Amino acid sequence: MNLRSSWVAETGQTREDTRLTQIGATTPQNTLEARSGILAGSNSGQYRASGFSLDGGTAAMSATLNPGRAVIQGQSGQGVYPVALASALTLVFAPGDAQFGRIDLVVLRVYDSLYDSSNRHEAVAEIIQGTPAQTPVPPATPPLSLPLYEVMVPATASAGTGGINWNTSLRDLRTSIVALGGILPVLGEIRPGAYPGQYQDSGGSLQRWDGSAWVPYPSALGGIAPAGALGSASYTGQYRDTAGGVLQRWNGTAWLPAVPGPAFNATDDGGYTTSLTYTPTLVERTANPLTLTFTAPASRSVLISYGSRVYTAASDTATAYMSLRVTRGATVDLEPNDNLAVVYSGSVAASVSSVMRLHSLIPGTSYTLTALHRSSNAGVRAWFDGVYLRVDAQT
Template sequence: MNLRASWVAPTGQTREDTRLTQMGATTPVDPIRARSGILPGSYSGQHRVSGFWMEGKSAMAATLYNGRAVIQGLHPQGSYPVSLIEDMVLSFADGDAQSGRVDLVCLRVYDGSYDSSNKWQAVAEVIQGTPSPTPVAPTAPPLSLPLYTVSVPAGTSAGKGGINWANALTDLRVPVVSLGGILPVVGEVIPGAYPGQFQDNSGVLQRWDGSAWVSYPSALGGIAPKGTLTTASYVGQYRDTPQRVLQRWNGTTWQPAFPAPIFIENRDAGYMTAATYTEKLLDTALPALTTTFNAPTSGSVVLTYGARTWTENSPAAYGFTSVRVTQGATVVWEPDDERSAVGAGQYANSVSTSLKLSGLSGDLPYTVTVMHRGSQATARTWFDSISLRIDPLF
């Protein structure tokens, strides 16, 4: 027959048999065994795998096209290269009168040195399934490579239209390549056999890192394109986002690689009659001005804050605007007059100050709250157009 195999028949292997079947395809599964599968390639170069392609030929028959494959045996058997040099036709039995069935098409090696077949040959077989209200494909026999399942509905025959080839076939073929080659993914994604193995998965080059396939170039320190990476594989990995923001993985979350300044403001005036710092103002619908930022790796930021300040009926009074900085329950900065923007008098004047805050722990979140006080508890001290800006330093 046209399906040839190497080193199966005890005698009679021809030079032609050897030339046709020696292909060097040994995608490893473990140190001893290779992966069973089809060698990739197509005549047009447009398809990943065209070997052993099958399509309907007539009502109850299909054409299996030429190709090359490797079928792995048990550890002591090794792997069997096989080649189908000419297309062949496979016939299917009529359907059961009551129930449908699923047939399995496979390549199979009979090696009488290891089985009881008393045969030494490679064949393409149709293994007929069992009719059932919920049919399933039969189990692939030992030393075989499944190619397709074929759905055969109840009552199917040549006289009744035959098999609907447009939707009857399920492709089970998997590819193999030589050791170190880039494996094209067709169908199910199979775990790698060693760190450093590569595969092409729907146009994305991936590398096996020992536990998962990692998309290239992220495995080599490149910037992962937007939409391709949800969870990083190492601290310091970068990705682009649909918002065009470059992000860095800190081990837990994605954060902006270069944090932008933060600016917030309250533009509704409020007053206070306290001589101690507080974040709450009276006669305003706005809450206290507060925000959280993640410290840059340098541990330093510049804080700029201020307000439009005046005192009511007390020209000698002062208004102080300062900040409290916390990291969780730990207070880093308490509001302090020396770190305040100070305004005085009954006429509104805008004041601000900029200070460097250092010694922060990179990537940890910090909270900044703008706070105020008046120099006289009996006077109303007003604050309006309150603002806070945080600039990370690198």
Template sequence: MNLRSSWVAETGQTREDTRLNQVGATTPANPVQVRSGILPGSYDGQYRLSGFWMFGSAAMSATVSEGRAVIQGDISQGMYPVTLPTSETITFGAGNAQFNRIDLVVLKIYDNVYDATQRNEAKIEIIQGKAEPDPKAPLAPPRSLALYEVTVPAGASAGNGGIPWNTALRDLRTPVVAVGGIIPVEGPVLPGAHPGQYQDTADGQFQRWDGGKWVSYPAAIGGIIPSSASTTPASYTGQYRDGAGGQLQRWNGSAWAPAVPGPYYNDNTDAGYTTSATYTPTLVERTSNLSLTFTAPPSKAVLVNFGARTRGSNDYYSYMALRLTQGSTVVQEPSDDYAVMAATVHSLSLSMSRRLSGLVAGASYTLTAYYRVVANPSGVKAWFDNSFIRVDPQA
């Protein structure tokens, strides 16, 4: 057996054994244990993980390629580095006459101090599974690292076609790197050991462990997530993305929202009138009232534009003003001080701008148009048409 290990044999460890096994790969699993796994790398740099790659080399035999790995024992046993400097051939037993079985290929550490086997060595072994109608792979024994599952068909033998290697192998290898290294993910995605650990997923996505989950970093900190990755969850509050339709969005801690919301706009092109001397949102002959709901920006300030085409009397002013509410709470009642007003029998288009500040950032507000005419004994009708409200968030 060519598999070499360090700190297992009671006698006979050579300087060559020690040199070969200076792996320096200890991806933490907890404060005192590391992940078992294989050091990444390939001869031409094309592949993440070439160590201990296995392929069929005969009807019932497979070749395990050279590689280096670490195998974690129980919490008090430490980590065993192993190296296979040249490839190794292993042979599988013949298939059962009736049922398939699944064998497990492992790197196995024998340590007499812990297993009383009178052996101190590292081996590549085949753990043979049970042949049954629905076969399951056997569990990996202590101080071992699973490499492959191999399905051995019923009746398989050297003289009967052997194992169909193209479909029989299930790769279980996982990589490990030194502390602080970026893990190239192959096989199952394992939890991180500490916040700030990084991994490069099988589909090329860079991720960071935040203490509970792997969080994707599709762009550098402060960068804008491109539209091609716009379904990726945000990494932090305040991150930006190029959303659907090219809209710049900001993660507010729970959802993606427009980075620059608005402008908001609504209008009503129905003509209607009022004879009320007090403010009312309802106009006779108009089928609906005019209102506009908006979200207060981080600046807590918006610029409001509103107006209408109006006519009434040369002697009595007509007014249009806005009422501001937050839910059921009235923030500001309509007032003549902040109204558009005119006294004319001719149609006249009027508008004004006003800045609202001191709003609650992220809160939803509603502006509703209200109308009135100066009290008079003649029942003057103040007409309003093409009324509108527009809100522009301020920086």
């Protein structure tokens, strides 16, 4: 018997057999069945799983199966069989066919005559020999078996002809298991989860089973997906980093900056107006009108800063006003008014500014600010220079 097992042999199960094989690790497959697989881990902690690894070494037709522990699930209601290989085992492969190559299958197999006709009660590691063919295919996996490796045996391979090329002839079929609730280190085939909230480590990211698919961990728990890890979003309100270092939020239709702005626009091109009503145009200024477009954040609120260097030419009594218009496409949400304006009276220039809070915005919608100006006296030029607009999103 080359493989230790428990609750298979009719007689002869030793206490050592039981100690070695009481694994306590089963990953559910459904309500009654566990997933067949090997226990993850390695002696150094460097590898995801080294149990039951196959080393060809320098031998032509034999390889070493390394120690490990595993479980093999029978039919529903039959239960799961824990097995353990306590020391390395040498497997010898038959010589190659004279004409064609073949694929052999290395498996852990349980014989239990209560459920089969083998008249055996034991667990073994064995080679299932494939059929030589021009295009060989692996043999079928026997019942109550856990496939470990496919081994390509070339035509005429033997100890005298160089044997099997162990660097290119192995295909690792091992799958891993962990105890219920543990994070499964994926090895080999990616299988469906057994319940929503199950986790697995795919090697590049932590994933959560949502009931139908493995979802990257940031998507599942609302974390920030790293740059390049997430193309399409899973839900509105999801966040991701970008290669440029800009945090983005999915608004349901597009990725937008999570904290838009600050948006800013300014001009050093000065001009004047004598208009008694608010106008976006200043005489002698080429940048007409001065506008700033921004996207409303998820918080629905922004702070708007605005100001200018102002004076009223040759008058200390006239007043210069600067205010704002807020539009959303063709819709005007806020008209300029004196209550929100920055104002100044005097023939000596001064810098004036103000901050206002704009709220109840529609997240993800584009808004435009326009700077407007007026004079309190149609005969006095109100001069504006260094006009600026700035928008900061509130969180």
